[in-house]
Amino acid sequence: MTSQLSGSLSAKQRFVAPVVRLAPGLLVCATVAIAAQFLSDHYGAPAMLMALLLGMAFHFLAQEGPSASGVAFTSRSVLRFGVALLGARISAELMMDLGAETIALIVLAVVATILFGLLAARLLGRGWRLAVLTGGSVAICGASAAMAIAAVLPRNAQSERNLIFTVVGVTALSTVAMIVYPIVTAGFAMDDREAGIFIGATIHDVAQVVGAGFSISEPAGETATLVKLMRVTLLAPLVLLLSLSLRSLATDASGKRPPLVPGFVLGFILLAGLNSLNLIPEVLAATFVDLSRWALLLGIVAVGMKTSLKSLKDVGAAAIVLIVAETLFIALFVAGGLHLLG
Template identity: 65%
Template sequence: MDAISKTERRKQSLSVVLSTYGPGLLVTAAVAMAAQFLSEHYGAPAMLMALLLGIAFHFLAEEGRCVAGIELSAKLVLRIGVALLGMRISVDLLIGLGGGTILLLVSAIVATILFGLVAARLLGRGWRLALLTSGAVAICGASAAMAIAAVLPRNEFSERNLIFTVLSVTVLSTLAMIGYPIVAEYLGLDGQATGIFFGGTIHDVAQVVGAGFSVSPEAGETATLVKLIRVTMLAPVVLIFSLVLRGVPQEGASIGKRAPLVPGFVLAFLVLAGFNSAGLVPVLASEVGMAISRWALLAGIVAVGMKTSLRRVLEVGGDAVALVVAETLFIAVFILAGMYYLGHS
């Protein structure tokens, strides 16, 4: 009887999981296949097609049975895809970036946060919004926004600021994914320089990957590595914010749950990259892993597109939008200037 009851409970649990996440996962998978079809038959980048098709189905992410599955695709499925990219990364690529590039990334993060504080003051916005938006722009978009919000002192605008920041960096990342490849081509950047530009400036991991691989495999791999170097800076930045702001009074508890020091998908990426560098990843395993990664990224970026609302981003006010746009342009100019100083072209 116990064995039968356990089996029934497992079946019921599986049924609940499938009914909760299944519709959204199937929708994102179907749209991803459509994007791949369009890419193969019309020569358009699959990532770009996935994003644009996802935006067209934005209504599915607002309410209904697909919401949970779309959310899962935009987070877990996407991160699995990024983690598996580690199978194509080696220490040789990291060495190829050089200490100068890594120093440039760290400098860009610090400079962008300081710029955000100054710009917010000039625009008449508070320092909380400045730290939230500049940290999100400088590090890793929505993930950074949620992590930083967890340590910022709470006030009556905390939730609104967090929602605005997540929406705005998502929209700007989407626009950057479409526009920055054009900028890179206009500037005549090679594959590695293009990857450094994308990875050092685009806010969210999904759009970095999409922009990079829409140009070339080299640009995609470099962009992913550069972006993940930025992501690892989330831990020290959040820690510094927490220590500096410890004495600032707040209203109620902090927003959300504290993020891990280093996201799990980053650790997985680094572990796989280490295995690949040591020659421990068989060719067949690498090919299978990259195939899974490609489809996971397509489905994930479809979900990101579905979650992107171009309308709600304007609800907070024009000065707040101007702040995030200014921070985005600042880090782009800073990275490009640093690249030219370091001789990347």
């Protein structure tokens, strides 16, 4: 009896101890994320950018003390959980609605942008990690893609700095594009479908795609949203390919290699598959999407806390040129593809 009671207490301690250890950091990240969302809701600023900037202001909390382990957990595990839940947005039906030519254009634009990023980074004297991170973020879905790709890239001293720079860069460029691209589509006399495809295939973040698309017309907004979700669908194959090809270069803290397929990628694929088969009720899918948004917001707060402004300024002008060049490249590529398709 005594041994059973002792075993029960030991099990409870094993459960409670990690919760107590992680709780301060999780609560801090949640508080900052709520503040970022409040600023976004009331002042129209991008929530991800606000979360990042506010997180960086609390950099000292990630260095040492009771919050450090919780912040580290949030920047890694909570962030990956949010990426996995993105799969609930995806279904085979939305891809079929776009048509084969549009899907082919999107896939080619994504692949070409990443390859262009690798070439441009080489010419600018920057590393391939930054090229893959910025190129994948520009090509697919902005900050969400940056966080997913960063999770499988081999880590070095610049990993967190590069992630912060990429999130700031794609968010800022998305905001500019949301204003400029509707003017561009009007200048080139694009119809609603063409404008929607261009907007959805070139702007980095989902919120800005929706804003730009519906500022043109409702049909353009609906098309832009579908095209954007198609780009999000390509996140899992890209991360899976990176994980498999770079696995030999990556090790965890104990020196072991990561799993063959990251768990969050499997979660993304599983949810996308279930949603494609209509096995996830709409209410539950909407809940998953909301959870994903909040988990990613908490994750980016934690990443911000782990990065100092001093390290961010060391990224250099070449990195700025790289991400701007990638953004212009995908816009020109998609515009050229639409012209060829008539």
